[in-house]
Amino acid sequence: MRDVSIVGIGYLPVKKEYDLSLRKLGAEATRRAMQDAGVDKVDALFVSNFGCDEFQGQKHVGPLIADELGLYGIEAMQVRAACASGAAAMRVAYLTVASGQADLAAVVGVEKMDPEISTEILAKALDAEREIAQGDTMVSIIARLMRMYQDRYHVPDGGLDNFPFLAHQNSRHNPAALFNAKEITQEKIRLARTIVDPVKLFDCSPVCDGAAAIILAPTEQARAFTQTPVSILGSAVANDALRVSDRKDPLRMDAARISTQKALQMAKVDQKNVNFFEIHDAFSIITCLSLEASGFAQPGEGWRMAAEGRIWPDGDVPISTRGGLKARGHPIGATALYQTCEIVEQLTGRAGENQLKAPEIAMMNSVGGAASTLITHVFAV
């Protein structure tokens, strides 16, 4: 098995709505990543998308994007793990290059969401028979987890507000972030409307459009494409019961614990070596539980990390350094690719105003559904 590195990145700013079609949006991000790597073709293209079936009426997005790029006779497929699809596609591209089946592989995440039907489509990441059919939606399940957490650990009202506050602050210096230009105060977060009690507006990441891509190559050839390759040290997937209430402890996020352990073990590092953590902050409570399950906080203590400043850019575990899903935006299938592009920028000193001080190792998690899929990656420069 060969070591694999990222040799090119490309993305478009996240927007509420793009006029570009899905194919053009996905192709443009891939083109930018290919340009960054200085290549005009790839051997394989893995596409990540969540809602194309319903949003675009399109179920064959591998050849769709390859076609728009003018690439034929290559490997083009779609990989899915609900909201973690981007990480799933990256993992398959990683395996393709690691195993020697491709020398250059592109991964593109692209999503064009229709806000009119997003709630219904997003719910399909849950258990259709045992959750959706009972009247649950993604937010209703998130609300139950948040209530359970606040009750069990006696978290004061607004105890999780620091997560969205941090994300919005960090997004101010990321020109590709959806809420880049928005000034968000603690007060605005506190006074925002309730979505499903106790989840309020700022506890949720936004419905939006976007596309981001990376190019992978064997590490030993990486410097032919870029002076600043970033290597993929660890990659792991773990599942949990699909229905949240089937889990022994819904607040434990076992799949996150397992995928983190596997990925860190593969990377031969541990939590204290991780300089920053691009976290799947789709909802405040998921951020909090991810910090705990991934071993950065004890159960019930995750929410204190924000208040104590530990997850801020100058803390010991910076998260969502460019705004995260909350403020950069969460165009579902594209999200993990945005995270990866941001990690590459951080590790190679290109993160602008949000640049951390010479980080060497980054971790990323990707949460599918209500944490029934967890994918963890570890990167190093």
Place this chain on the structure above:
Amino acid sequence: MRDVSIVGIGYLPVKKEYDLSLRKLGAEATRRAMQDAGVDKVDALFVSNFGCDEFQGQKHVGPLIADELGLYGIEAMQVRAACASGAAAMRVAYLTVASGQADLAAVVGVEKMDPEISTEILAKALDAEREIAQGDTMVSIIARLMRMYQDRYHVPDGGLDNFPFLAHQNSRHNPAALFNAKEITQEKIRLARTIVDPVKLFDCSPVCDGAAAIILAPTEQARAFTQTPVSILGSAVANDALRVSDRKDPLRMDAARISTQKALQMAKVDQKNVNFFEIHDAFSIITCLSLEASGFAQPGEGWRMAAEGRIWPDGDVPISTRGGLKARGHPIGATALYQTCEIVEQLTGRAGENQLKAPEIAMMNSVGGAASTLITHVFAV
């Protein structure tokens, strides 16, 4: 990279409609394959499905099937390439084992179709913007290809009828085939109703339900699980323009030519070493064009292979030996896994009345959409 073998297979008979839910159907096939391999867990589970988003309102089928099997903390993901999804999932499982990221990987294909909306859902494998939006469906495009072929090569009416006739004859000895009990004559095929001219009923594979699964392990450990492992010698994917009319010659099926070349090269064999060819006979014209593009017939000559007996069980290139998609059935996401299970049975002398004489090398193709994705695998015993 490690060599990889199939060490277990399992499937349920194809039926018009199963009462079992998608999760139970998929889990049952996987359980049978695991039982065949003598294992009670796997490291990874790759799921293939086409229409779960619309048929079941479920977009997260990796953890769905793993959950039903009682498997947690494992890698569970979905891989898609439209009607070739089963082969795509198998390829990813192959890469996972080959690269050393899993020692035991299951691949399950499962489909529960809703005939009320199948035409609409199947069309999404085409180009949504440039074909579906113009009024095309899968069958209308297939009809255009068939008409073009018959005109260009002066094929007499009914010239392709031998393909469905062969498939139905071969299915008579396959108890898992949908049309196992149906007696189909040349006359019935000739007199059947037109679907979209010139495509008639028997030129189309049926809408149906099914599930099939395989277990993969490193070849060097394969005999710990079975006395009759089947190795995967070649695996390759190629794409073509998504819209059929964008291809230089829509009858050439370039992606089939390329994926066949790649897979045979990887397997270090050529067409004359292939003892039988499990072909994606979703439509008569696709069977015909596949034989040509894969190098078994000259352009315009594929249809003669049936008349000349060459593709029958005692011919030099037997195809669809257990009924193929046409008569075993084509439960989309499950199809390539049924093909693979049948290949394993043929190569290990378990194909019953349809057993070929000591075949050693088999080829399989999987066609996504109207041949915008082609996946070819080569197996050996």
